[in-house]
Amino acid sequence: MADDTETADTETAETEAADTEAADQETAEEAAPEVETAYGCPVTYSRGQKVIHPSRGEWLDVAVQLLADGWNMCVDVTSVDYLSYGVARELPAGVNAERFEVVASFISHSRAERIRVRIQVPGDDPTVGSLYALYPGSDYLEREVFDLMGISFEGHPDMSRILMPETWQGHPLRKDYEVGVIPVQFKAPAGKGSE
Amino acid sequence: MTLITNVQDQGLEGLDHNVITAPIEQLVNWARARSSWPATFGLACCAIEMMATGGSHYDLARLGMEVFRASPRQADVMIVAGRVSQKMAPVLRQIYDQMMEPKWVISMGVCASSGGMFNNYAIVQGVDQIVPVDVYAPGCPPGPETLLHAITTLHTKIETGELLQRRQETGAGANLTVEQLDGQGVSQVVQIGKKA
Amino acid sequence: MTAVEQAPVADTTDVAETIDPASGQLDKLPRRHSVLRMSEVRAAELMDSDPIDGENDQTMLMNMGPSHPSTHGVLRLMLELDGETVVRSKPVVGYLHTGMEKTAETLTFLQGPTNVTRMDYAAPLFNELVFSLATEELIGMEVPPRATWIRMLMCELNRISSHLLFMATNGMDLGAVSMMIYGWREREQVLRFFQKVTGLRMNHNYIRPGGVAADLPDGWRDDVLALMEMLPPRLEEYDILMTGQPIWRDRLQGVGVISQDEAIALSATGPILRSTGVAWDLRREMPYLAYPDVDFDIVVGSYGDSFDRYAIRLNEIRESMRIVHQCLDMMPEGDYRAGDAKVTPPPRARIDESMEALIHHFKIFTEGFKVPEGEVYVAVESPRGELGCYMVSDGGSHPYRMHIRGPSFVNLQTMPHMMADSLIADAVAVISSVDPILGEVDR
Numbered sequence: 001m002a003d004d005t006e007t008a009d010t011e012t013a014e015t016e017a018a019d020t021e022a023a024d025q026e027t028a029e030e031a032a033p034e035v036e037t038a039y040g041c042p043v044t045y046s047r048g049q050k051v052i053h054p055s056r057g058e059w060l061d062v063a064v065q066l067l068a069d070g071w072n073m074c075v076d077v078t079s080v081d082y083l084s085y086g087v088a089r090e091l092p093a094g095v096n097a098e099r100f101e102v103v104a105s106f107i108s109h110s111r112a113e114r115i116r117v118r119i120q121v122p123g124d125d126p127t128v129g130s131l132y133a134l135y136p137g138s139d140y141l142e143r144e145v146f147d148l149m150g151i152s153f154e155g156h157p158d159m160s161r162i163l164m165p166e167t168w169q170g171h172p173l174r175k176d177y178e179v180g181v182i183p184v185q186f187k188a189p190a191g192k193g194s195e
Numbered sequence: 196m197t198l199i200t201n202v203q204d205q206g207l208e209g210l211d212h213n214v215i216t217a218p219i220e221q222l223v224n225w226a227r228a229r230s231s232w233p234a235t236f237g238l239a240c241c242a243i244e245m246m247a248t249g250g251s252h253y254d255l256a257r258l259g260m261e262v263f264r265a266s267p268r269q270a271d272v273m274i275v276a277g278r279v280s281q282k283m284a285p286v287l288r289q290i291y292d293q294m295m296e297p298k299w300v301i302s303m304g305v306c307a308s309s310g311g312m313f314n315n316y317a318i319v320q321g322v323d324q325i326v327p328v329d330v331y332a333p334g335c336p337p338g339p340e341t342l343l344h345a346i347t348t349l350h351t352k353i354e355t356g357e358l359l360q361r362r363q364e365t366g367a368g369a370n371l372t373v374e375q376l377d378g379q380g381v382s383q384v385v386q387i388g389k390k391a
Numbered sequence: 392m393t394a395v396e397q398a399p400v401a402d403t404t405d406v407a408e409t410i411d412p413a414s415g416q417l418d419k420l421p422r423r424h425s426v427l428r429m430s431e432v433r434a435a436e437l438m439d440s441d442p443i444d445g446e447n448d449q450t451m452l453m454n455m456g457p458s459h460p461s462t463h464g465v466l467r468l469m470l471e472l473d474g475e476t477v478v479r480s481k482p483v484v485g486y487l488h489t490g491m492e493k494t495a496e497t498l499t500f501l502q503g504p505t506n507v508t509r510m511d512y513a514a515p516l517f518n519e520l521v522f523s524l525a526t527e528e529l530i531g532m533e534v535p536p537r538a539t540w541i542r543m544l545m546c547e548l549n550r551i552s553s554h555l556l557f558m559a560t561n562g563m564d565l566g567a568v569s570m571m572i573y574g575w576r577e578r579e580q581v582l583r584f585f586q587k588v589t590g591l592r593m594n595h596n597y598i599r600p601g602g603v604a605a606d607l608p609d610g611w612r613d614d615v616l617a618l619m620e621m622l623p624p625r626l627e628e629y630d631i632l633m634t635g636q637p638i639w640r641d642r643l644q645g646v647g648v649i650s651q652d653e654a655i656a657l658s659a660t661g662p663i664l665r666s667t668g669v670a671w672d673l674r675r676e677m678p679y680l681a682y683p684d685v686d687f688d689i690v691v692g693s694y695g696d697s698f699d700r701y702a703i704r705l706n707e708i709r710e711s712m713r714i715v716h717q718c719l720d721m722m723p724e725g726d727y728r729a730g731d732a733k734v735t736p737p738p739r740a741r742i743d744e745s746m747e748a749l750i751h752h753f754k755i756f757t758e759g760f761k762v763p764e765g766e767v768y769v770a771v772e773s774p775r776g777e778l779g780c781y782m783v784s785d786g787g788s789h790p791y792r793m794h795i796r797g798p799s800f801v802n803l804q805t806m807p808h809m810m811a812d813s814l815i816a817d818a819v820a821v822i823s824s825v826d827p828i829l830g831e832v833d834r
Contacts, residue, residue: 047528047767073658076796078781085785087764105768112676116768134415137658140804158428163485163833165282166431172316172493179493180316238465239487239830240512240593250575283486286457317490338592
């Protein structure tokens with residue numbers, strides 16, 4: 001943990017460098033000089049990839065803006081359970097870390113760019129607004145998140161399990177769900193058995 | 196009928212055509228071994244290799260097995276090719292139950308045989324928990340050579356009638372394991388401890 | 392397996408109708424009522440029920456799969472039929488769910504490719520590639536140029552073998568069984584080269600973080616050239632056998648049509664999106680590896696039907712061959728994996744001489760290497776579309792979370808829309824032309 005400060009420094013340096021890059025592209029919305037925002041949400045850069053952090057409440061409004069701004073395809077919706085994440089997450093000021101995170105990726109065909117959205121979802125109330133009406137392509141992806149992570153999407157027409165059997169209990173990708181390893185039994189071949 | 200009267204009248208001299216006599220059981224087993232139609236039960240990666248075995252190079256038709264039957268009622272051998280998930284397990288058992296006796300099962304690949312590298316909540320750790328297995332083909336996936344080896348092993352056992360007798364006694368599979376034969380043509384023997 | 396019900400069933404109404412679509416893309420899906428939403432329990436009940444006497448406008452619920460020869464593995468379709476016409480449909484997946492994303496959390500970054508390569512088993516090298524690229528992005532490392540070019544060469548050959556597999560199964564599904572034999576014949580030749588390079592016909596675990604597992608073997612250039620010589624006349628055979636053939640055209644043209652708006656709204660990628668006329672290929676639009684350095688065309692269709700998707704894949708084989716030829720010309724000399732001692736094991740010869748190298752080798756394979764914390768999304772163009780990998784690391788040697796965005800999984804959503812109001816025989820053509828690989832759908 002001694003080099004925590006070092007990594008933090010390099011991270012901010014990276015972020016600043018990326019900031020200046022992005023400033024060239026985005027002149028439309030300029031807020032406080034320290035925290036870059038886009039669509040009213042704080043922006044960070046993870047390995048040079050643009051990530052915005054809306055709150056759960058403003059998420060669908062942001063999605064409407066994204067669609068209007070030419071992000072015409074929702075390529076991916078997934079989720080992460082940060083229950084046992086050992087280190088502090090790098091989140092912009094004003095965003096409180098919660099147990100779950102829903103991550104959606106968008107693509108703009110006209111600009112050939114990507115943007116990623118990370119929404120904090122508390123563990124005691126794992127719900128978030130559904131993208132279905134805006135981006136119907138998120139249908140299966142949201143069902144997968146519901147199935148494996150147990151986050152339900154409000155407004156989705158069919159919030160049911162997709163990969164696991166319908167009667168399955170629990171959500172396998174949660175960190176408090178066991179991998180389910182069964183110890184391997186070695187069977188001796190016929191005639192060579194010890195018994 | 197003339198054959199019978201000829202033999203009655205003239206003894207062995209009366210056999211003016213080629214005739215083979217054999218116990219009916221052996222004839223049936225011979226026929227079974229040479230036209231054991233597989234059920235299409237391709238699940239994952241192994242299914243691709245199973246289809247490759249049916250392709251022109253390896254030519255499963257040589258063994259009378261090119262007719263992959265979509266209906267389990269017309270199939271004799273079930274080649275479980277790939278990992279069996281918890282969701283698929285009841286389906287697999289249903290298809291096995293729909294097959295007519297006598298029937299045999301080849302477990303193709305390590306996932307079907309033991310769960311393979313996927314020891315987790317989703318995968319059944321060995322298809323032998325659901326259906327009796329006669330031959331296990333190792334490999335991930337087993338190449339066509341290994342599958343052919345497993346198939347010929349099964350055929351031999353069918354022809355001798357061994358597998359049928361065993362099934363009558365216990366209802367269990369034969370649990371034979373064949374060796375992996377893939378890439379035998381290119382492998383080299385390396386002696387450990389000696390420099391080349 | 393069939394029974395009759397009264398249409399429409401109450402519990403399948405589109406709940407989204409109550410949502411105001413506002414400016415959403417839902418409005419761009421005119422056939423969204425063709426999506427059947429019904430639980431398996433409800434479907435089983437309906438299948439057991441008797442037809443209602445005297446009703447003439449009843450539809451039939453039919454189950455297709457999961458063990459069905461034309462559903463490509465273990466896809467299951469719930470079809471609501473009016474006579475022989477598909478009214479609504481629902482793809483039911485999960486019969487091959489392997490828990491790979493969970494398993495990935497227990498494997499180190501070095502073991503990771505072994506796991507992901509079993510997802511899209513028709514194009515295993517792409518899975519390894521996207522996993523390795525995501526890991527390298529998190530570490531922030533560079534791979535040597537030779538590794539990049541080997542990756543490109545192998546991936547394009549893999550694209551060829553994957554599309555050949557499509558040619559075989561597509562032919563088989565539509566009754567052109569001889570096409571299946573031809574497809575396998577050519578694919579076998581490509582696999583033989585893979586076996587020579589990687590040791591395995593499938594599931595290679597060849598592309599790894601930091602480079603590739605081994606250098607190309609002696610004589611690889613001749614092998615690739617032989618392949619490149621073998622393929623063009625065979626592809627012309629396909630053209631004669633299928634492309635210009637009236638039966639083949641009748642079977643595919645105008646079947647499974649999807650519009651550009653629908654494809655985009657449903658997040659379709661790969662040949663499905665390109666068949667509608669969108670020239671979107673990640674190799675060109677968001678280049679990775681050394682794709683900016685090679686010259687190739689993106690094949691697009693104009694009608695968005697099954698025939699376009701067939702023709703796109705056939706011609707993508709030709710484009711891939713162009714790239715392979717350029718890889719042959721431009722393959723640089725050098726190391727096939729990064730010299731970064733933290734990530735790649737020491738060369739075999741060093742282990743015999745140096746104790747440190749042996750310890751290092753041991754540690755890398757038992758503990759793995761550490762990857763700095765962070766999250767990243769990387770995507771490549773697989774034969775089926777955008778194959779993405781979202782990876783979160785907490786600074787340890789195992790991924791904290793690894794998610795694969797499988798193109799087959801997302802593309803499946805287009806199926807009910809393509810099948811709407813078509814015959815059940817055409818539904819088979821649609822399944823085939825979407826070309827889903829169930830290992831990737833269910834992961």
